[in-house]
Structure formats: C-alpha cells, structure tokens
Amino acid sequence: MLKNNILYLSDRIFLSDKNIPKTLLDEMRTLGLIAPDMLKVNFCGVVSYCDGLAVFFPRNYNTSNIKLDVSSHLLIQALLKYYQNKDSAIYAQENGDEVIGGRSFTLATSLLDDYRSNGLYVRRVKEKTINSGKVNWARTIARSTSYPTENGPIYLDFFASRSRYISNCETAKIHAQVIKELFSNYGVLWLGVSSYFDERLELLSKPLGSIEVQIAYLQRELQVTYSERDMFLIKSLIQYLRVQKGSNASKVLIGVRKFHHMWESMLDECLVGKYAVNNKLPVPVYQTIDDKFIPVAQKGQRTDTVLKFPESNRFAVVDAKYYEANSPNTAPGWSDLVKQFYYQKAVSLLEGVNASVSNHFVFPGGSGELKAAHVAERGVIVTAETDCLGEQYPTIYCHYQDPIKLLEAYVKNHQLIELTDELFNVVDYS
Structure with a gap:
C-alpha cells in the first residue's frame, strides 16, 4: 500500500460525490462505516483502502488557509486525546459513539513514542x-x-x-519489524511529516517464524527481563502481535461516526470562563398514584456549556451544534431552539433577577450566513428584530468556529479567546 497517497475528504460528504473512489466506498461498507440507507458519509477520521489513506475532516473545514498534512496530524492527535479522556470516553460510550480503533491506535502510538525516545531494544x-x-x-x-x-x-x-549489549537479537528484530509496520501505517500522520526513513530499522533482518513463534519467544524474553522500559516494550509487542494475528495488519482505522459529541467536548474544553451549573439546575419530580413525589436527578436538564464573564453577572449559554448551517434550512430546528430557551430560563432563575443570560449556537466553519435565531408569530412579515417575540423567546445568536483551529486548540490545550470574546460582545447587556 502506498501510504503517502493520502486522499483528503470531509465528513457528511455525499456518497455520490465524484471525489470518493469506489474502492474506498467498498472498503467503508466492508468496515460497517456505510449502511445501505445512508446518502452521506458519517465518519470523521482516517481509514485505509487499497490505494492509500483517506482522511475525513470535520464538516465545513476551510481548505484555503491550512496545510492538509498538518491538519491530518492534528485530527488524529485530537481523536487520541478524546479517546483517552475518561469523561469523554464514558460520555461517548453512553451515546453509542466510542472512538473506532482507539485501543489499537493507542497501542501503536505508545510503541512509536517509545521508539523515538529509547530506540531499538537491546539485550543486556x-x-x-x-x-x-x-x-x-x-x-x-x-x-x-x-x-x-x-x-x-x-x-x-x-x-x-x-x-x-546485543543489538541484533531476535527481540530487536521483532521490534524493528513492528515499528516499520507502524511507521508505514501511522507514521506519516502521527509524526506530521510527508515521509519517514530510518536506516536502523532497515539494517536488521526479519525475525524468524510465524506470529505465534514470535509471541512465544517474547514471552520467554519477558521472564529474564527486569528493566521497566524493556518489560513495557515486550508486553506491548506481545499485545500488538496478538491483535495482528489473524487480521490484516495493513488496515488503518481511527475515527468517530458521530463527530458532534466530539465537537461539543472540544468546544466545552477550549472556551474561556466555563461555569458549572448542571448540578444546580431543576430536575423532574414524578407524583405517584399514592401521592409520593420522586425526583429523578439523572433525567434533569443538561446544558452543553455555560460561560460566566469575569467579575460580572453576565452569562452565556452555549450549544455546540455540528450542523452545516449555511442557510436556515440546514440550521437547528424547533426542538433545539426550545431546549435553548429553557436552558436560558433555568440559568436566569438560578442566578437571580440581576443576571444577564444570553443564548448561543456555535457551528463549524470559518464563517457563515446565519447571525441569530428568533421566533415570530405565524403569518407576520418580519423585517426587523422588533417584529419577533423577543420577550417571550430570547434571541439565540449564531457563531462559527473553524474546526481545524479548534482541533489545534484542543490538542495544544489552548483557549478560544477570540470566540469567547465574540460570544459576550455580540450581546448588548445595557
């Protein structure tokens, strides 16, 4: 496989799009990433096929001001961080949206990072x-x-x-073979480089025997090894070979089917002034036929993100929406608006009459056509904000965040100061 042959595509691209090769569609169907009733791709991540690698970026990413290889590097780093984040992983599992291939990819990157830090195995x-x-x-x-x-x-x-120290022992040969496979499959994306060559790996001959023989040899080597690093390495090599046994070692698959959960998690982590309110919001209480009142806290309101402006009584209720949002027809519907109205009302009741609470949607994209969402009576011709029912249904302001810049901020633990300022400055609090 030519791993340097990388095809760059987008999540939610139509399956009929001429940029998607038939061989890639066939591979994705085989992997269960495309169902018979699907019209669009619902996958964000990296998948290999017979002609190379396909990288699916988040929808609405801007191709004019990014380097695609660097952005691919950021995407898989973000996927790995999201997978390793316990809170995110639990939340994703509850929603049936775990990172596909996360376990194998974590093992691969730990072996690659160990090799870059410590080199090939040597027997003492x-x-x-x-x-x-x-x-x-x-x-x-x-x-x-x-x-x-x-x-x-x-x-x-x-x-x-x-x-x-013996540097050409059988364990070193197995280690070299595994690292060469990992560089071939993941190295270009994980290291963020266009190509990679390591003479040390090429100088060693291939290990002897089948995968079962290699695993047995490593298990014997483990019994006479006492160094922590060597024990970690040999155990990881055994785990890698067991995963590869009976499978196609050239397969690369890391990503999520439902990127909107990851979109929400990344924005929640990177926005400034996060304010915890979910454990304070009202909860439903059910009355039984014998007049017992039973609260159900786990079914209470759960906002995406609430921000508090420093040293003030100003709050912003932010809903991260992974919508196309290039027109009113591709924007959130009534159910999403109603939830936002209730979240705004709940935070207002919680913080008191002196609190100013605004509502916001954040969509993927460098920019967009939507400025705000309002509610008006049916049949009324709306030409200005004053024609809408602003007192009963507060305005929901619309914002756009470049998904690649969000990936970078998430991976590098940076904050979205510009977006945070926009959320608070778009509202007139006077």
Missing part, C-alpha cells in the same frame, strides 16, 4: 570474566589461590563479570 547479557570487569570477591576468594603478604593475601586472578 551478563558474562563471567577473569581479570576484567567488576570483581566478584566472594567467587574470587572461593576459587583463586591467594598469596600471603605482610599486608594480607594477594590474588593474581580475579573472577569478575561484565555486561554486554
């Missing part, structure tokens, strides 16, 4: 010597002839030991 062998190395006095006294002197016995021969 301790051998017995005479008159060379570290003296073993107990053995020397027991086995050597001593010659008495005024200052004590003298030994002409010293029994000693020294360590020798």
Whole structure:
C-alpha cells in the first residue's frame, strides 16, 4: 500500500460525490462505516483502502488557509486525546459513539513514542570474566589461590563479570519489524511529516517464524527481563502481535461516526470562563398514584456549556451544534431552539433577577450566513428584530468556529479567546 497517497475528504460528504473512489466506498461498507440507507458519509477520521489513506475532516473545514498534512496530524492527535479522556470516553460510550480503533491506535502510538525516545531494544547479557570487569570477591576468594603478604593475601586472578549489549537479537528484530509496520501505517500522520526513513530499522533482518513463534519467544524474553522500559516494550509487542494475528495488519482505522459529541467536548474544553451549573439546575419530580413525589436527578436538564464573564453577572449559554448551517434550512430546528430557551430560563432563575443570560449556537466553519435565531408569530412579515417575540423567546445568536483551529486548540490545550470574546460582545447587556 502506498501510504503517502493520502486522499483528503470531509465528513457528511455525499456518497455520490465524484471525489470518493469506489474502492474506498467498498472498503467503508466492508468496515460497517456505510449502511445501505445512508446518502452521506458519517465518519470523521482516517481509514485505509487499497490505494492509500483517506482522511475525513470535520464538516465545513476551510481548505484555503491550512496545510492538509498538518491538519491530518492534528485530527488524529485530537481523536487520541478524546479517546483517552475518561469523561469523554464514558460520555461517548453512553451515546453509542466510542472512538473506532482507539485501543489499537493507542497501542501503536505508545510503541512509536517509545521508539523515538529509547530506540531499538537491546539485550543486556551478563558474562563471567577473569581479570576484567567488576570483581566478584566472594567467587574470587572461593576459587583463586591467594598469596600471603605482610599486608594480607594477594590474588593474581580475579573472577569478575561484565555486561554486554546485543543489538541484533531476535527481540530487536521483532521490534524493528513492528515499528516499520507502524511507521508505514501511522507514521506519516502521527509524526506530521510527508515521509519517514530510518536506516536502523532497515539494517536488521526479519525475525524468524510465524506470529505465534514470535509471541512465544517474547514471552520467554519477558521472564529474564527486569528493566521497566524493556518489560513495557515486550508486553506491548506481545499485545500488538496478538491483535495482528489473524487480521490484516495493513488496515488503518481511527475515527468517530458521530463527530458532534466530539465537537461539543472540544468546544466545552477550549472556551474561556466555563461555569458549572448542571448540578444546580431543576430536575423532574414524578407524583405517584399514592401521592409520593420522586425526583429523578439523572433525567434533569443538561446544558452543553455555560460561560460566566469575569467579575460580572453576565452569562452565556452555549450549544455546540455540528450542523452545516449555511442557510436556515440546514440550521437547528424547533426542538433545539426550545431546549435553548429553557436552558436560558433555568440559568436566569438560578442566578437571580440581576443576571444577564444570553443564548448561543456555535457551528463549524470559518464563517457563515446565519447571525441569530428568533421566533415570530405565524403569518407576520418580519423585517426587523422588533417584529419577533423577543420577550417571550430570547434571541439565540449564531457563531462559527473553524474546526481545524479548534482541533489545534484542543490538542495544544489552548483557549478560544477570540470566540469567547465574540460570544459576550455580540450581546448588548445595557
């Protein structure tokens, strides 16, 4: 497989789009990423097919001001971070939206990072010597002839030991083979480079035997290994070979089917001034036929993100919406608006009459056509904001965030200061 042949596409692209090769569609159907009733791709991540790799970026990403190879690097780093984040992983599992291939990819990247830090495995062998190395006095006294002197016995021969390092052992060959496979499959994307060549890996010959033989050899090696790094490495190699046993080692698959959960999680982490309110919001209470009142806290209101402006009583209720949102027809519907109205009302009741609480949608994209969402009576011709029912249904302001810049901020633990300022500055709090 030519792994440097990378095809860049977008989540939610139509299956009929001429940019998607038939071989890629066939592979995605085989992997269960495309169902018979689907018209669009619902996948964000990386998948291999017979002609190379296909990278599916988040929808509405801007192609004019990014380097695609760097953006691919950011995408898989963000996927790995999202997978390894326990809170995100639990939330994704509850919604049936775990990261596909996350476990295998975590193992692959840990092996790659270990190799970059420590190099190839070398076996440390301790051998017995005479008159060379570290003296073993107990053995020397027991086995050597001593010659008495005024200052004590003298030994002409010293029994000693020294360590020798073997760099072309079978474990090193297995390690080299695995790392070459990982660089071929993941290296270009994980390292963020266009190509990679390592002479050290090419100099070692292939290991002997089948995968079962290699696993058995590593298990024996593990029994005589005491270094923490070596034990971690050998256990990881065994785990990798077990995963590859009976599977196609050239398959690469890492991504999510429902990127909107990851979109919400990344925005929640990167916005500034996050304010925890979910554990304070009202909860439903059910009255039984015998007049018992039972609260159900786990079914209470759960906002995406609430922000509080520093040293003020200004709040912003933010709903991260992974919609196309390039027109009113591709924007959130009534149910999404109603939830936002109730969230705004709940936070207002919680914070008191002096609190100013605004509503916001954040869509993917560098820019967009939508400025705000209002509600008006049916049949009324709306030409200005004053024609809408602003007192009963507060305005929901619309914002756009470049998904690639969000990936970068999420991976690098940066904050979205510009977007946060926009959320608060778009509202007139006077």
